[in-house]
Amino acid sequence: MHYWRTRLRGLGIYAFTQAPTLGVDTQPTGVGAYVSSAPPHQCIRLASQFCGTLVHDDEGIILLVFKTYSYFERTKDSMEIRKVGVIGCGLMGSGIAQTCAQAGYETIVREVAQDFLDKGMARIQGAWDMMLQKGKINEEQARDYKNHLRGTLDTKDLADCDLVIEAVIENMEEKLRLFPALDNALKPEALILSNTSSLNITQMGAVTKRADKVCGLHFFNPAPVMKLVEIVRTISTSDETVETVRAFAKSLGKTPVVAKDTAGFIVNFLLIPYLLAAIRMYENGLASKEDIDTAMKLGCGYPMGPLTLLDYVGLDTTLWAAEALYEEFKEPLYAPSPLLRRMVNSGMLGRKSGRGFYEY
Ligand code: 3HC
Numbered sequence: 001m002h003y004w005r006t007r008l009r010g011l012g013i014y015a016f017t018q019a020p021t022l023g024v025d026t027q028p029t030g031v032g033a034y035v036s037s038a039p040p041h042q043c044i045r046l047a048s049q050f051c052g053t054l055v056h057d058d059e060g061i062i063l064l065v066f067k068t069y070s071y072f073e074r075t076k077d078s079m080e081i082r083k084v085g086v087i088g089c090g091l092m093g094s095g096i097a098q099t100c101a102q103a104g105y106e107t108i109v110r111e112v113a114q115d116f117l118d119k120g121m122a123r124i125q126g127a128w129d130m131m132l133q134k135g136k137i138n139e140e141q142a143r144d145y146k147n148h149l150r151g152t153l154d155t156k157d158l159a160d161c162d163l164v165i166e167a168v169i170e171n172m173e174e175k176l177r178l179f180p181a182l183d184n185a186l187k188p189e190a191l192i193l194s195n196t197s198s199l200n201i202t203q204m205g206a207v208t209k210r211a212d213k214v215c216g217l218h219f220f221n222p223a224p225v226m227k228l229v230e231i232v233r234t235i236s237t238s239d240e241t242v243e244t245v246r247a248f249a250k251s252l253g254k255t256p257v258v259a260k261d262t263a264g265f266i267v268n269f270l271l272i273p274y275l276l277a278a279i280r281m282y283e284n285g286l287a288s289k290e291d292i293d294t295a296m297k298l299g300c301g302y303p304m305g306p307l308t309l310l311d312y313v314g315l316d317t318t319l320w321a322a323e324a325l326y327e328e329f330k331e332p333l334y335a336p337s338p339l340l341r342r343m344v345n346s347g348m349l350g351r352k353s354g355r356g357f358y359e360y
Contacts, residue, residue, distance in 0.1 A: 079189065079244050081251075082106060085161035087178065089120025089151065091314065091352060092195055093167035095223025098124045100165075101149040102224065103252045108161065110152050117151045124149065127224065155185045163248065165217055167195040170320040175204050183208035191241055193217040194232075197317065198263045198272075198324035202234040211236035217245055218265060219254075221313055229254045234261045263328035268321050273333040275318055276340070278306035282357070283339040289357050307357040311350035319344050 086097040086109040097109040097120075111117035128145055131137045137145070158164055164182060168174055175194065182192050191213045194201050205214030216232025229249045233242055242258065249256040259265035264272060278296075282289050293305020302309075310318055319341065325334035343349075343356065350356030 081162045085158035085164035087166040088168040094120040094123045163191045165193045198321040212238040230265045263325045311356035
């Protein structure tokens with residue numbers, strides 16, 4: 001029998017139970033506690049499903065659900081995460097910060113300029129307004145989420161974070177400037193994670209004094225929705241770091257996979273050549289962009305066609321990922337096509353710039 005420990009954020013109650021099955025008492029109650037031996041994803045599902053109601057198992061073991069909760073799967077090999085920092089409030093950084101705040105973590109997001117921060121925070125607030133409008137959350141939850149999130153322009157404000165995720169521009173020089181600065185600003189036991197999609201994380205760890213506490217945590221766009229995260233383990237990452245990040249990823253409601261620190265990890269190693277092939281197909285006039293997208297949507301059941309997905313992910317992001325893959329493997333299938341380069345050079349970056357393969 002596995003025992004899962006659930007920590008209720010804010011109230012700090014810890015409890016254990018063996019309850020193997022769960023039933024629901026539909027009588028609404030006030031605020032309660034929540035305990036279960038169910039696996040983490042089930043706990044999260046149950047907690048969100050029965051939020052504010054009384055839940056018990058067949059033997060009458062009472063499980064109470066708090067309105068704000070946070071789940072932690074802890075093993076003896078992982079450390080507890082309470083406060084999370086996110087560096088960068090762009091498309092990915094804001095999505096990651098939103099996800100962490102929604103999971104109940106005290107979250108602080110740092111940007112370099114007030115207008116970038118305002119834009120990112122507005123994007124997050126827009127997502128919460130949309131969820132409220134759709135009835136996916138109530139006003140109290142929306143307020144809770146907001147209370148868990150704050151922005152800053154000062155890295156020093158992240159000093160007491162247990163874990164920091166960087167999601168800045170995909171530029172190695174930028175990351176190599178950031179990592180030592182974070183190393184100096186954060187407490188010694190804090191983990192530093194990179195959301196890079198293809199750059200070398202071993203190198204980022206090497207410019208800190210805590211390479212064992214550095215690894216990748218790669219989210220997918222849109223970060224609050226996509227279920228996967230890639231944990232990228234470098235040759236220096238410790239087992240404890242991997243286990244802590246695995247538990248953290250699960251607490252966000254994500255499914256983690258572990259990849260080695262090679263360009264593209266798992267997803268982009270496979271996805272980027274597909275996207276580049278779609279651009280070449282369009283560039284060579286083999287089919288219209290609409291037909292390429294329709295073919296892959298309806299022929300393969302993908303939620304978006306490749307050219308729509310390119311606009312969604314950002315053509316600049318795709319170019320950087322392709323360049324990193326080509327640099328590492330020198331395979332023609334990773335070589336960015338001339339059209340992709342020209343589009344990026346002319347500012348056609350996809351949705352974020354209003355124009356890519358399509359107009360927005
Ligand atoms: N916060 C919370 N919820 C959000 C959200 C956000 N920021 N954005 C969207 N959602 C929710 C919507 O509310 C909606 O919920 P509902 O179904 O309960 O109403 C749900 O997500 C779906 O959104 P939409 O209804 O707006 O649109 P679609 O049904 O068309 O789905 C999509 C949009 C999820 C983006 C889907 O088209 C999709 O999965 N596309 C593929 C995305 C993909 O492949 N991403 C990976 C890219 S690769 C990458 O990121 C790696 C990088 O390194 C290159």
